[in-house]
Amino acid sequence: MSGVEVIRSGLLDGLPHGFLGRRGGVSEGVVAGLNVGLGSKDDPVAVSENRxxxxxxxxxxxxLVTVHQVHSATAVIAEAGPDVARPHADALVTDRPGILLGILTADCAPVLLADRAAGVVGAAHAGWKGAIGGVVDATVALMETLGAxxxxxxxxxxxxxxxxxxEVDEAFFRRFCEADAENERFFADGRAGHHHFDLEGFVAGRLAAAGVTRxxxxxxxxYADEARFYSYRRATHRAEADYGREISLIGLPGQEVTP
Incomplete structure (x- = not known):
C-alpha cells in the first residue's frame, strides 16, 4: 500500500499529532492495511510493523505508549514500558517530550487534547460506555494535575x-435520556423501536460541559468509508472473522524516552 495517511486537526496544528486510518500498512486479508490492534487475529509481526x-x-x-482499553472512564499518566504491561484504561496524558500517546478505535471516538502553554497533551478512547461514564472529563482533570x-x-x-x-435500540436511547434529559438531542428517529445516535456530537457535548471551549x-x-477506516460494526454486520483497529496519536517533540 502507499504511504501512511495522517489526518490532522487545524486546532492542533504545529503539534505532533494525527488520526490514522487503514492506509499505508502491511496487514492483509480482512484487516488489510495499517492494523495496529494487538488484540486482533492479525500476524503480530505485521501489527508491530504497522505500529x-x-x-x-x-x-x-x-x-509509543498505549493502554489496554476496556471502555472505562479511567485516565492514566503515560509511562513508557512494554506492551504486555499496558494498564487497563481508556485515556492517557503526558507532559514529557518524546512520549507519543496512542488510542485505538474501530468506530469509537478518538479524542486528542492539548494545552500548548502548559506543554500537556492527552488522548482518550470514547466509546459510548466511556463517553457517558466520563472518560473525557477524567482526561481533562488529569491533564490539570500536570499543569494544564x-x-x-x-x-x-x-x-x-x-x-x-x-442505529441503537430503545433501551440504549432510554439509558442516555435517563442520565440526562438533554441527551435526547443526540438522537434521531430510526425504524420502529430504534434511533440513530450521534456519538461525535455527544463527545463534543461532554467536552464542552467539562469546560473545553475549543x-x-x-x-x-x-462505518461508511471502508477504503480509509476500520469499523467493528461493519465487520460485525458482514460476519467477518476479524476487524482492524486504527490509531490516533499525539505527543510533545523532544528527546526519545527509553522504556
Whole structure:
C-alpha cells in the first residue's frame, strides 16, 4: 500500500499529532492495511510493523505508549514500558517530550487534547460506555494535575461512527435520556423501536460541559468509508472473522524516552 495517511486537526496544528486510518500498512486479508490492534487475529509481526510506521509518521524517534482499553472512564499518566504491561484504561496524558500517546478505535471516538502553554497533551478512547461514564472529563482533570488549564485546552474528535450509521435500540436511547434529559438531542428517529445516535456530537457535548471551549469534530464516518477506516460494526454486520483497529496519536517533540 502507499504511504501512511495522517489526518490532522487545524486546532492542533504545529503539534505532533494525527488520526490514522487503514492506509499505508502491511496487514492483509480482512484487516488489510495499517492494523495496529494487538488484540486482533492479525500476524503480530505485521501489527508491530504497522505500529512502527504509525509512530514514525507522526513523531519519529518517540516512544509509543498505549493502554489496554476496556471502555472505562479511567485516565492514566503515560509511562513508557512494554506492551504486555499496558494498564487497563481508556485515556492517557503526558507532559514529557518524546512520549507519543496512542488510542485505538474501530468506530469509537478518538479524542486528542492539548494545552500548548502548559506543554500537556492527552488522548482518550470514547466509546459510548466511556463517553457517558466520563472518560473525557477524567482526561481533562488529569491533564490539570500536570499543569494544564481546561480553559486553554484544544480538543479534536477524530474518525468515528456517524449518526447515520449508528442505529441503537430503545433501551440504549432510554439509558442516555435517563442520565440526562438533554441527551435526547443526540438522537434521531430510526425504524420502529430504534434511533440513530450521534456519538461525535455527544463527545463534543461532554467536552464542552467539562469546560473545553475549543473543539473540532472532523466529521469522518468509519462505518461508511471502508477504503480509509476500520469499523467493528461493519465487520460485525458482514460476519467477518476479524476487524482492524486504527490509531490516533499525539505527543510533545523532544528527546526519545527509553522504556
Amino acid at each position: 512502527r510506521r504509525a509512530a514514525g509518521a507522526v513523531l519519529p524517534g518517540a516512544t 488549564d481546561r480553559g486553554r485546552i484544544a480538543a479534536a474528535i477524530g474518525p468515528c461512527i456517524a449518526r447515520t450509521s449508528y 473543539i473540532e469534530a472532523l466529521g469522518l464516518d468509519t
